[in-house]
Amino acid sequence: MRKRSNIGITVLIISVFTYIITQMVSDGNANMTYLSRDHTEKSIEHFNYPIIHDGWELIWRDEFDGDTVNPQKWNFEDWAAEKNNELQYYTPANVTQEDGYLKLISKKEKFKGRDYSSGAIHTKDLFSFLYGKAEMRAKLPTGQGIFPAFWMMPNKEQTWLPEIDIMEMVGHKPNEIWMVLHWLNDKGELQSKSNNYIGPDFSTDFHTYSVEWTPKQITWLIDGEIRYVEDRFIPNEPMYLYLNTAIGGNWPKAPDATTLFPQFYSVDYVRVYKYRGGGK
Template identity: 50%
Template sequence: MKIFFLFLLILALPGSEFVHEKQTAAKMPERVFGKEEMAAPSVDMTKKDGWHLVWNDEFHDEKSFIKWNPQNWPSEKNGEWQYYLPENIDVRDDLLVISSRKESYKGRSYTSGAVTTESKFEFTYGKIEIRAKLPKGRGIFPAFWLVNSDEDWLPEIDIMENIGQAPNELYYVVHWKDEAGKQKRDYTKITEDIDFSEDFHLYGLIWEPGRIIWTLDGRNVFETDKFSPDSPLFLYINTAIGGNWPGPPDPQDDFPKELLIDYVRVYQQGGIGQ
Protein backbone atom coordinates (compact mmCIF):
# COMPACT_ATOMS: atom_id res chain seq x y z
CA MET A 1 0.00 0.00 0.00
CA LYS A 2 1.59 3.21 -1.10
CA ILE A 3 0.97 6.23 1.08
CA PHE A 4 3.30 8.84 -0.32
CA PHE A 5 6.12 9.16 -1.19
CA LEU A 6 22.44 15.76 -1.83
CA PHE A 7 27.12 19.57 -2.49
CA LEU A 8 28.34 15.91 -2.60
CA LEU A 9 32.05 15.80 -2.18
CA ILE A 10 33.93 17.53 -4.92
CA LEU A 11 36.67 15.51 -6.61
CA ALA A 12 35.07 12.17 -5.86
CA LEU A 13 34.73 12.45 -2.08
CA PRO A 14 31.55 12.05 0.00
CA GLY A 15 29.72 15.23 0.82
CA SER A 16 26.55 17.21 1.09
CA GLU A 17 23.64 17.29 -1.30
CA PHE A 18 22.06 20.11 0.63
CA VAL A 19 24.51 23.02 0.47
CA HIS A 20 23.10 26.27 -0.95
CA GLU A 21 19.65 24.96 -1.85
CA LYS A 22 16.75 24.29 0.43
CA GLN A 23 13.85 22.22 -0.84
CA THR A 24 10.21 22.13 0.21
CA ALA A 25 8.42 19.00 1.35
CA ALA A 26 5.49 17.82 -0.67
CA LYS A 27 2.00 18.97 0.23
CA MET A 28 0.13 15.89 1.37
CA PRO A 29 -3.44 15.29 2.56
CA GLU A 30 -4.23 16.08 6.18
CA ARG A 31 -5.34 12.51 6.74
CA VAL A 32 -1.74 11.39 6.22
CA PHE A 33 0.01 14.13 8.17
CA GLY A 34 -2.54 14.69 10.89
CA LYS A 35 -1.89 15.09 14.57
CA GLU A 36 -2.77 11.55 15.61
CA GLU A 37 -1.12 10.38 18.80
CA MET A 38 1.55 7.74 18.27
CA ALA A 39 1.69 4.67 20.46
CA ALA A 40 4.06 5.00 23.41
CA PRO A 41 7.38 3.14 23.00
CA SER A 42 7.85 -0.06 24.92
CA VAL A 43 9.56 0.21 28.29
CA ASP A 44 12.54 -1.93 27.28
CA MET A 45 13.83 0.67 24.82
CA THR A 46 13.02 3.92 26.65
CA LYS A 47 16.29 3.78 28.64
CA LYS A 48 19.65 2.57 27.35
CA ASP A 49 22.95 2.96 29.25
CA GLY A 50 21.88 6.29 30.71
CA TRP A 51 20.25 7.47 27.49
CA HIS A 52 16.53 8.26 27.51
CA LEU A 53 14.43 7.75 24.40
CA VAL A 54 13.01 11.10 23.25
CA TRP A 55 11.82 10.28 19.72
CA ASN A 56 11.36 7.12 17.68
CA ASP A 57 9.58 5.51 14.78
CA GLU A 58 9.16 1.74 14.63
CA PHE A 59 7.12 1.86 11.39
CA HIS A 60 4.36 -0.41 12.61
CA ASP A 61 1.64 1.26 10.53
CA GLU A 62 0.89 4.16 8.24
CA LYS A 63 0.60 6.57 11.17
CA SER A 64 4.41 6.64 11.08
CA PHE A 65 4.08 9.16 8.31
CA ILE A 66 2.83 11.90 10.62
CA LYS A 67 6.43 12.15 11.89
CA TRP A 68 8.02 12.66 8.45
CA ASN A 69 7.96 15.04 5.48
CA PRO A 70 8.10 13.37 2.06
CA GLN A 71 10.24 15.04 -0.60
CA ASN A 72 8.94 15.84 -4.06
CA TRP A 73 11.60 17.44 -6.26
CA PRO A 74 14.36 16.63 -8.78
CA SER A 75 17.84 16.62 -7.29
CA GLU A 76 19.89 19.41 -8.88
CA LYS A 77 23.21 18.55 -7.25
CA ASN A 78 26.14 16.43 -8.38
CA GLY A 79 24.50 15.48 -11.65
CA GLU A 80 22.19 13.01 -9.93
CA TRP A 81 19.54 11.26 -11.99
CA GLN A 82 16.62 10.79 -9.58
CA TYR A 83 13.37 12.61 -9.03
CA TYR A 84 12.18 12.24 -5.43
CA LEU A 85 8.54 11.18 -5.25
CA PRO A 86 6.26 10.56 -2.25
CA GLU A 87 4.93 7.50 -4.08
CA ASN A 88 8.32 5.82 -3.60
CA ILE A 89 7.83 5.70 0.18
CA ASP A 90 5.88 2.90 1.82
CA VAL A 91 5.44 1.08 5.13
CA ARG A 92 5.44 -2.67 4.66
CA ASP A 93 5.95 -5.51 7.14
CA ASP A 94 6.88 -3.03 9.90
CA LEU A 95 9.57 -1.45 7.71
CA LEU A 96 9.97 1.93 6.05
CA VAL A 97 10.64 1.11 2.40
CA ILE A 98 12.34 3.68 0.14
CA SER A 99 12.18 2.41 -3.43
CA SER A 100 14.40 3.52 -6.32
CA ARG A 101 12.90 2.82 -9.71
CA LYS A 102 14.02 2.89 -13.31
CA GLU A 103 11.25 4.97 -14.84
CA SER A 104 10.89 8.23 -16.70
CA TYR A 105 9.42 11.18 -14.79
CA LYS A 106 9.61 14.85 -15.80
CA GLY A 107 12.81 14.40 -17.76
CA ARG A 108 14.51 12.10 -15.27
CA SER A 109 15.32 8.44 -15.97
CA TYR A 110 14.91 7.29 -12.36
CA THR A 111 12.74 8.05 -9.36
CA SER A 112 13.54 7.55 -5.69
CA GLY A 113 12.43 8.60 -2.22
CA ALA A 114 13.48 10.81 0.68
CA VAL A 115 11.97 11.82 4.03
CA THR A 116 12.85 14.46 6.63
CA THR A 117 11.72 15.52 10.10
CA GLU A 118 12.15 19.25 9.41
CA SER A 119 9.81 21.33 11.60
CA LYS A 120 8.44 18.13 13.15
CA PHE A 121 11.48 16.99 15.12
CA GLU A 122 14.74 18.95 15.43
CA PHE A 123 17.18 18.47 18.28
CA THR A 124 20.62 19.32 19.67
CA TYR A 125 22.89 16.51 20.88
CA GLY A 126 21.91 12.91 21.42
CA LYS A 127 22.37 9.33 20.34
CA ILE A 128 20.84 8.25 17.05
CA GLU A 129 20.24 4.63 16.03
CA ILE A 130 18.99 3.57 12.60
CA ARG A 131 18.62 -0.14 11.92
CA ALA A 132 18.63 -0.63 8.18
CA LYS A 133 19.37 -2.87 5.22
CA LEU A 134 21.01 -1.01 2.34
CA PRO A 135 20.32 -1.35 -1.38
CA LYS A 136 23.06 -2.66 -3.66
CA GLY A 137 24.02 -1.69 -7.21
CA ARG A 138 26.22 0.62 -9.22
CA GLY A 139 25.28 4.26 -8.82
CA ILE A 140 22.96 3.68 -5.86
CA PHE A 141 23.62 6.12 -2.99
CA PRO A 142 21.71 5.59 0.30
CA ALA A 143 22.43 7.96 3.18
CA PHE A 144 21.30 9.09 6.63
CA TRP A 145 21.89 12.75 7.52
CA LEU A 146 21.45 15.41 10.17
CA VAL A 147 21.06 18.82 8.54
CA ASN A 148 20.34 22.39 9.55
CA SER A 149 17.11 24.27 8.93
CA ASP A 150 19.02 27.37 7.76
CA GLU A 151 19.12 28.22 4.07
CA ASP A 152 22.64 26.85 3.46
CA TRP A 153 21.92 23.61 5.37
CA LEU A 154 25.21 23.80 7.30
CA PRO A 155 26.37 22.43 9.67
CA GLU A 156 25.64 18.86 8.59
CA ILE A 157 26.45 15.43 10.01
CA ASP A 158 26.38 12.43 7.70
CA ILE A 159 25.41 9.53 9.94
CA MET A 160 26.13 7.06 7.11
CA GLU A 161 26.80 7.17 3.38
CA ASN A 162 27.28 4.19 1.09
CA ILE A 163 27.90 3.68 -2.62
CA GLY A 164 26.04 0.63 -3.87
CA GLN A 165 28.87 -0.78 -5.99
CA ALA A 166 31.00 -1.00 -2.81
CA PRO A 167 28.54 -2.63 -0.41
CA ASN A 168 31.23 -3.21 2.25
CA GLU A 169 32.25 0.45 2.58
CA LEU A 170 30.76 3.25 4.69
CA TYR A 171 31.55 6.97 4.83
CA TYR A 172 31.20 9.25 7.84
CA VAL A 173 31.38 13.05 7.45
CA VAL A 174 30.76 16.29 9.33
CA HIS A 175 30.51 19.58 7.40
CA TRP A 176 30.65 23.13 8.76
CA LYS A 177 31.73 26.70 8.02
CA ASP A 178 34.64 28.39 9.79
CA GLU A 179 34.53 31.97 11.06
CA ALA A 180 35.50 33.23 7.60
CA GLY A 181 32.61 31.35 6.02
CA LYS A 182 34.83 28.73 4.38
CA GLN A 183 33.35 25.26 4.15
CA LYS A 184 35.24 22.63 6.15
CA ARG A 185 34.82 18.90 6.72
CA ASP A 186 36.23 15.95 8.60
CA TYR A 187 35.54 12.44 7.37
CA THR A 188 36.64 8.84 7.09
CA LYS A 189 35.84 5.71 5.11
CA ILE A 190 35.69 2.26 6.68
CA THR A 191 35.87 -1.08 4.88
CA GLU A 192 34.34 -4.13 6.52
CA ASP A 193 34.13 -7.85 5.74
CA ILE A 194 30.38 -7.32 5.47
CA ASP A 195 28.00 -6.80 2.60
CA PHE A 196 25.63 -4.23 4.07
CA SER A 197 22.97 -5.13 1.52
CA GLU A 198 22.60 -8.70 2.79
CA ASP A 199 21.25 -8.03 6.28
CA PHE A 200 20.18 -5.35 8.73
CA HIS A 201 22.83 -3.42 10.65
CA LEU A 202 22.69 -0.76 13.33
CA TYR A 203 24.04 2.61 12.16
CA GLY A 204 24.65 4.95 15.09
CA LEU A 205 25.87 8.39 16.05
CA ILE A 206 26.69 9.95 19.41
CA TRP A 207 26.55 13.73 19.11
CA GLU A 208 27.98 15.55 22.13
CA PRO A 209 29.30 19.05 22.88
CA GLY A 210 32.76 19.14 21.28
CA ARG A 211 32.71 15.56 19.97
CA ILE A 212 30.96 13.26 17.49
CA ILE A 213 31.27 9.46 17.54
CA TRP A 214 30.05 7.17 14.76
CA THR A 215 29.08 3.60 15.65
CA LEU A 216 28.34 0.43 13.72
CA ASP A 217 26.48 -2.46 15.33
CA GLY A 218 27.24 -0.99 18.75
CA ARG A 219 31.01 -0.45 18.34
CA ASN A 220 32.78 2.88 17.84
CA VAL A 221 34.29 3.21 14.35
CA PHE A 222 35.15 6.94 13.99
CA GLU A 223 35.43 9.97 16.24
CA THR A 224 36.16 13.65 15.70
CA ASP A 225 36.58 16.65 17.97
CA LYS A 226 37.27 19.09 15.12
CA PHE A 227 33.70 20.31 15.09
CA SER A 228 30.40 19.46 16.74
CA PRO A 229 27.30 21.51 15.88
CA ASP A 230 25.61 23.26 18.78
CA SER A 231 22.31 24.08 17.10
CA PRO A 232 19.24 21.96 16.29
CA LEU A 233 19.39 19.59 13.31
CA PHE A 234 16.76 17.38 11.70
CA LEU A 235 16.84 13.87 10.26
CA TYR A 236 17.02 13.19 6.52
CA ILE A 237 16.93 9.70 4.95
CA ASN A 238 17.19 9.12 1.21
CA THR A 239 18.54 7.13 -1.71
CA ALA A 240 20.12 9.09 -4.57
CA ILE A 241 20.91 7.61 -7.98
CA GLY A 242 23.89 8.40 -10.22
CA GLY A 243 25.97 11.56 -10.12
CA ASN A 244 29.63 12.55 -10.05
CA TRP A 245 30.57 10.48 -7.01
CA PRO A 246 28.59 7.21 -7.26
CA GLY A 247 28.62 7.30 -11.06
CA PRO A 248 25.84 6.11 -13.36
CA PRO A 249 23.62 3.17 -12.49
CA ASP A 250 23.92 -0.04 -14.47
CA PRO A 251 21.19 0.02 -17.14
CA GLN A 252 21.07 -3.78 -17.02
CA ASP A 253 20.59 -3.89 -13.25
CA ASP A 254 17.35 -5.07 -11.72
CA PHE A 255 15.03 -2.43 -10.27
CA PRO A 256 13.48 -1.40 -7.99
CA LYS A 257 16.17 -1.07 -5.32
CA GLU A 258 14.95 -0.86 -1.74
CA LEU A 259 16.36 0.86 1.33
CA LEU A 260 14.72 -0.84 4.31
CA ILE A 261 14.50 0.92 7.69
CA ASP A 262 13.49 -1.17 10.70
CA TYR A 263 13.49 1.72 13.16
CA VAL A 264 14.87 5.18 13.92
CA ARG A 265 15.50 6.11 17.56
CA VAL A 266 16.88 9.24 19.21
CA TYR A 267 18.08 9.25 22.80
CA GLN A 268 19.31 12.05 25.05
CA GLN A 269 20.91 12.26 28.47
CA GLY A 270 19.51 14.34 31.29
CA GLY A 271 20.66 17.95 31.14
CA ILE A 272 22.20 17.67 27.64
CA GLY A 273 20.46 18.69 24.46
CA GLN A 274 16.91 19.69 23.70
Protein backbone atom coordinates (compact mmCIF):
# COMPACT_ATOMS: atom_id res chain seq x y z
CA MET A 1 0.00 0.00 0.00
CA ARG A 2 2.79 2.46 0.86
CA LYS A 3 4.60 1.80 -2.41
CA ARG A 4 1.38 2.33 -4.37
CA SER A 5 0.73 5.58 -2.48
CA ASN A 6 4.22 6.87 -3.29
CA ILE A 7 3.64 6.20 -6.96
CA GLY A 8 0.39 8.14 -6.78
CA ILE A 9 2.11 11.10 -5.14
CA THR A 10 4.86 11.03 -7.76
CA VAL A 11 2.32 11.04 -10.57
CA LEU A 12 0.49 13.91 -8.90
CA ILE A 13 3.69 15.98 -8.59
CA ILE A 14 4.61 15.37 -12.23
CA SER A 15 1.09 16.29 -13.34
CA VAL A 16 1.14 19.53 -11.33
CA PHE A 17 4.57 20.46 -12.71
CA THR A 18 3.44 19.75 -16.27
CA TYR A 19 0.34 21.87 -15.77
CA ILE A 20 2.36 24.78 -14.34
CA ILE A 21 4.79 24.71 -17.24
CA THR A 22 1.98 24.65 -19.81
CA GLN A 23 0.42 27.74 -18.21
CA MET A 24 3.55 29.89 -18.38
CA VAL A 25 2.41 31.87 -21.38
CA SER A 26 3.30 35.53 -21.96
CA ASP A 27 0.74 38.13 -23.05
CA GLY A 28 3.35 40.42 -24.53
CA ASN A 29 6.29 41.25 -22.29
CA ALA A 30 7.67 37.80 -21.75
CA ASN A 31 8.53 36.49 -18.30
CA MET A 32 9.69 33.07 -19.45
CA THR A 33 9.26 30.57 -22.21
CA TYR A 34 6.89 27.66 -21.92
CA LEU A 35 6.18 24.07 -22.84
CA SER A 36 3.13 23.20 -24.92
CA ARG A 37 1.70 19.71 -24.68
CA ASP A 38 0.78 19.58 -28.33
CA HIS A 39 4.08 20.21 -30.14
CA THR A 40 6.94 18.49 -28.38
CA GLU A 41 9.79 19.38 -30.75
CA LYS A 42 8.73 23.03 -30.98
CA SER A 43 8.03 23.23 -27.26
CA ILE A 44 11.35 21.84 -26.07
CA GLU A 45 13.05 24.40 -28.25
CA HIS A 46 10.99 27.19 -26.64
CA PHE A 47 11.57 25.87 -23.14
CA ASN A 48 15.33 25.76 -23.56
CA TYR A 49 15.55 29.26 -25.03
CA PRO A 50 16.58 31.70 -22.27
CA ILE A 51 14.93 35.02 -21.51
CA ILE A 52 18.35 36.68 -21.37
CA HIS A 53 20.79 35.28 -23.92
CA ASP A 54 24.20 36.86 -24.51
CA GLY A 55 22.92 40.07 -22.92
CA TRP A 56 19.66 40.20 -24.91
CA GLU A 57 16.47 40.40 -22.82
CA LEU A 58 13.20 39.23 -24.36
CA ILE A 59 10.66 42.11 -24.39
CA TRP A 60 8.04 40.98 -26.93
CA ARG A 61 7.13 37.76 -28.67
CA ASP A 62 4.51 35.69 -30.41
CA GLU A 63 4.93 31.91 -30.36
CA PHE A 64 1.74 31.41 -32.43
CA ASP A 65 0.26 28.79 -30.13
CA GLY A 66 -3.52 28.73 -30.07
CA ASP A 67 -6.15 28.72 -32.78
CA THR A 68 -6.19 32.35 -33.95
CA VAL A 69 -3.72 35.14 -34.64
CA ASN A 70 -3.68 37.61 -31.76
CA PRO A 71 -5.26 40.91 -32.93
CA GLN A 72 -3.67 42.70 -29.97
CA LYS A 73 -0.28 41.96 -31.51
CA TRP A 74 -0.92 41.99 -35.26
CA ASN A 75 -2.78 44.01 -37.85
CA PHE A 76 -4.03 42.24 -40.99
CA GLU A 77 -3.56 43.77 -44.43
CA ASP A 78 -6.68 43.94 -46.61
CA TRP A 79 -5.87 45.67 -49.90
CA ALA A 80 -4.60 45.23 -53.43
CA ALA A 81 -0.85 45.80 -53.16
CA GLU A 82 0.14 48.67 -55.42
CA LYS A 83 3.89 48.96 -54.92
CA ASN A 84 6.48 47.36 -57.19
CA ASN A 85 3.82 46.19 -59.69
CA GLU A 86 2.90 43.26 -57.45
CA LEU A 87 0.01 40.99 -58.42
CA GLN A 88 -1.58 39.89 -55.13
CA TYR A 89 -4.51 41.02 -53.05
CA TYR A 90 -3.71 40.79 -49.33
CA THR A 91 -6.66 39.32 -47.44
CA PRO A 92 -6.99 38.40 -43.74
CA ALA A 93 -8.51 35.10 -44.88
CA ASN A 94 -5.02 34.02 -45.99
CA VAL A 95 -3.53 34.48 -42.52
CA THR A 96 -4.07 31.48 -40.25
CA GLN A 97 -2.64 30.01 -37.08
CA GLU A 98 -2.64 26.26 -36.50
CA ASP A 99 -0.45 23.50 -35.11
CA GLY A 100 1.70 26.09 -33.34
CA TYR A 101 2.58 28.08 -36.47
CA LEU A 102 1.52 31.25 -38.23
CA LYS A 103 0.81 30.59 -41.90
CA LEU A 104 0.66 33.20 -44.65
CA ILE A 105 -1.03 31.47 -47.58
CA SER A 106 -0.55 32.44 -51.23
CA LYS A 107 -3.13 31.26 -53.76
CA LYS A 108 -3.75 31.47 -57.47
CA GLU A 109 -7.37 32.63 -57.61
CA LYS A 110 -9.52 35.48 -58.86
CA PHE A 111 -9.85 37.75 -55.84
CA LYS A 112 -11.17 41.33 -55.86
CA GLY A 113 -9.76 42.13 -59.27
CA ARG A 114 -6.47 40.30 -58.84
CA ASP A 115 -5.32 36.90 -60.08
CA TYR A 116 -3.63 36.00 -56.80
CA SER A 117 -4.33 36.34 -53.08
CA SER A 118 -1.84 36.33 -50.23
CA GLY A 119 -1.33 37.26 -46.58
CA ALA A 120 0.45 40.04 -44.70
CA ILE A 121 0.52 41.15 -41.06
CA HIS A 122 2.32 43.90 -39.14
CA THR A 123 2.61 45.52 -35.71
CA LYS A 124 2.16 49.20 -36.62
CA ASP A 125 0.72 51.16 -33.66
CA LEU A 126 0.61 47.93 -31.65
CA PHE A 127 4.32 47.37 -31.07
CA SER A 128 7.43 49.22 -32.17
CA PHE A 129 10.92 49.53 -30.74
CA LEU A 130 14.08 51.62 -31.05
CA TYR A 131 17.22 49.47 -31.15
CA GLY A 132 17.23 45.82 -30.21
CA LYS A 133 17.15 42.40 -31.79
CA ALA A 134 14.30 41.02 -33.90
CA GLU A 135 14.26 37.33 -34.76
CA MET A 136 11.94 35.02 -36.67
CA ARG A 137 12.06 31.27 -37.17
CA ALA A 138 10.33 30.26 -40.38
CA LYS A 139 10.07 27.93 -43.35
CA LEU A 140 9.70 29.94 -46.55
CA PRO A 141 7.45 29.49 -49.59
CA THR A 142 9.07 28.84 -52.95
CA GLY A 143 8.51 29.10 -56.69
CA GLN A 144 8.84 31.56 -59.54
CA GLY A 145 7.16 34.84 -58.60
CA ILE A 146 6.89 34.10 -54.86
CA PHE A 147 8.45 36.78 -52.65
CA PRO A 148 8.42 36.28 -48.84
CA ALA A 149 9.87 38.95 -46.55
CA PHE A 150 10.41 39.90 -42.89
CA TRP A 151 11.14 43.60 -42.45
CA MET A 152 10.75 46.78 -40.40
CA MET A 153 9.51 50.32 -41.10
CA PRO A 154 9.10 53.54 -39.06
CA ASN A 155 6.04 53.63 -36.83
CA LYS A 156 4.50 56.75 -38.35
CA GLU A 157 2.09 57.66 -41.12
CA GLN A 158 2.77 58.05 -44.84
CA THR A 159 6.30 56.74 -44.91
CA TRP A 160 8.11 53.47 -45.49
CA LEU A 161 11.68 54.74 -45.18
CA PRO A 162 14.08 53.99 -43.68
CA GLU A 163 13.47 50.27 -44.06
CA ILE A 164 15.37 47.30 -42.65
CA ASP A 165 14.79 44.11 -44.63
CA ILE A 166 15.73 41.35 -42.22
CA MET A 167 15.01 38.66 -44.80
CA GLU A 168 13.89 38.66 -48.43
CA MET A 169 13.88 35.70 -50.81
CA VAL A 170 12.83 35.49 -54.44
CA GLY A 171 11.17 32.11 -54.76
CA HIS A 172 12.97 30.83 -57.85
CA LYS A 173 16.23 31.04 -55.85
CA PRO A 174 15.22 29.35 -52.58
CA ASN A 175 18.82 29.02 -51.40
CA GLU A 176 19.52 32.78 -51.52
CA ILE A 177 18.57 35.25 -48.78
CA TRP A 178 18.83 39.02 -49.21
CA MET A 179 19.50 41.47 -46.35
CA VAL A 180 18.82 45.11 -47.23
CA LEU A 181 18.85 48.62 -45.75
CA HIS A 182 16.91 51.40 -47.55
CA TRP A 183 16.95 55.13 -46.74
CA LEU A 184 16.56 58.58 -48.31
CA ASN A 185 19.59 60.80 -48.87
CA ASP A 186 19.67 64.56 -48.36
CA LYS A 187 18.15 65.05 -51.82
CA GLY A 188 15.23 62.76 -51.06
CA GLU A 189 16.57 60.02 -53.31
CA LEU A 190 16.20 56.33 -52.48
CA GLN A 191 19.46 54.69 -51.43
CA SER A 192 20.13 51.04 -50.60
CA LYS A 193 22.85 48.81 -49.21
CA SER A 194 22.50 45.05 -49.37
CA ASN A 195 24.14 41.68 -49.18
CA ASN A 196 23.05 38.17 -50.13
CA TYR A 197 23.79 34.82 -48.55
CA ILE A 198 23.83 31.52 -50.43
CA GLY A 199 22.93 28.57 -48.24
CA PRO A 200 20.59 25.56 -48.17
CA ASP A 201 17.12 25.49 -49.66
CA PHE A 202 15.29 27.71 -47.16
CA SER A 203 11.90 26.37 -48.24
CA THR A 204 12.48 22.83 -47.01
CA ASP A 205 13.13 23.45 -43.31
CA PHE A 206 12.92 26.07 -40.57
CA HIS A 207 15.70 28.65 -40.14
CA THR A 208 16.17 31.75 -37.98
CA TYR A 209 16.51 35.24 -39.44
CA SER A 210 17.46 38.16 -37.21
CA VAL A 211 18.98 41.62 -36.95
CA GLU A 212 20.84 43.20 -34.07
CA TRP A 213 20.16 46.93 -34.37
CA THR A 214 22.20 49.40 -32.32
CA PRO A 215 23.01 53.12 -32.72
CA LYS A 216 26.33 52.10 -34.25
CA GLN A 217 25.43 49.31 -36.67
CA ILE A 218 23.00 46.69 -37.92
CA THR A 219 24.07 43.06 -37.90
CA TRP A 220 22.13 40.48 -39.92
CA LEU A 221 22.23 36.84 -38.80
CA ILE A 222 20.94 33.62 -40.34
CA ASP A 223 20.75 30.61 -38.04
CA GLY A 224 22.76 32.58 -35.50
CA GLU A 225 25.68 33.25 -37.85
CA ILE A 226 26.62 36.80 -38.88
CA ARG A 227 26.02 37.28 -42.62
CA TYR A 228 26.13 41.06 -43.07
CA VAL A 229 27.06 44.18 -41.08
CA GLU A 230 26.26 47.80 -41.98
CA ASP A 231 27.55 50.74 -39.94
CA ARG A 232 26.25 53.70 -41.96
CA PHE A 233 22.81 55.29 -42.35
CA ILE A 234 21.48 53.51 -39.27
CA PRO A 235 17.79 54.29 -38.54
CA ASN A 236 17.25 56.16 -35.27
CA GLU A 237 13.48 56.01 -34.83
CA PRO A 238 11.05 53.36 -33.53
CA MET A 239 10.17 50.73 -36.11
CA TYR A 240 7.49 48.06 -36.39
CA LEU A 241 7.53 44.50 -37.77
CA TYR A 242 6.08 43.35 -41.09
CA LEU A 243 5.66 39.83 -42.52
CA ASN A 244 4.28 39.16 -45.98
CA THR A 245 4.42 37.12 -49.15
CA ALA A 246 4.21 39.22 -52.30
CA ILE A 247 3.49 37.65 -55.68
CA GLY A 248 5.14 38.93 -58.82
CA GLY A 249 6.50 42.45 -59.12
CA ASN A 250 9.54 44.18 -60.53
CA TRP A 251 12.11 41.91 -58.91
CA PRO A 252 10.67 38.37 -58.68
CA LYS A 253 8.54 38.72 -61.86
CA ALA A 254 5.28 36.87 -62.35
CA PRO A 255 4.62 33.22 -61.49
CA ASP A 256 4.80 30.77 -64.38
CA ALA A 257 3.73 27.21 -65.14
CA THR A 258 6.34 25.84 -62.72
CA THR A 259 4.91 27.70 -59.71
CA LEU A 260 2.85 25.48 -57.43
CA PHE A 261 -0.07 26.85 -55.41
CA PRO A 262 -0.98 27.21 -52.64
CA GLN A 263 2.29 28.29 -51.05
CA PHE A 264 2.82 28.57 -47.29
CA TYR A 265 5.05 30.93 -45.32
CA SER A 266 5.17 29.10 -41.97
CA VAL A 267 6.43 30.98 -38.91
CA ASP A 268 7.35 29.29 -35.66
CA TYR A 269 7.91 32.47 -33.66
CA VAL A 270 8.77 36.16 -33.77
CA ARG A 271 10.75 37.59 -30.83
CA VAL A 272 12.16 41.00 -29.97
CA TYR A 273 14.91 41.72 -27.45
CA LYS A 274 16.55 44.70 -25.81
CA TYR A 275 20.27 44.63 -25.11
CA ARG A 276 20.99 44.68 -21.37
CA GLY A 277 24.61 43.56 -21.40
CA GLY A 278 26.29 46.93 -22.04
CA GLY A 279 28.94 47.79 -24.60
CA LYS A 280 26.78 47.83 -27.75
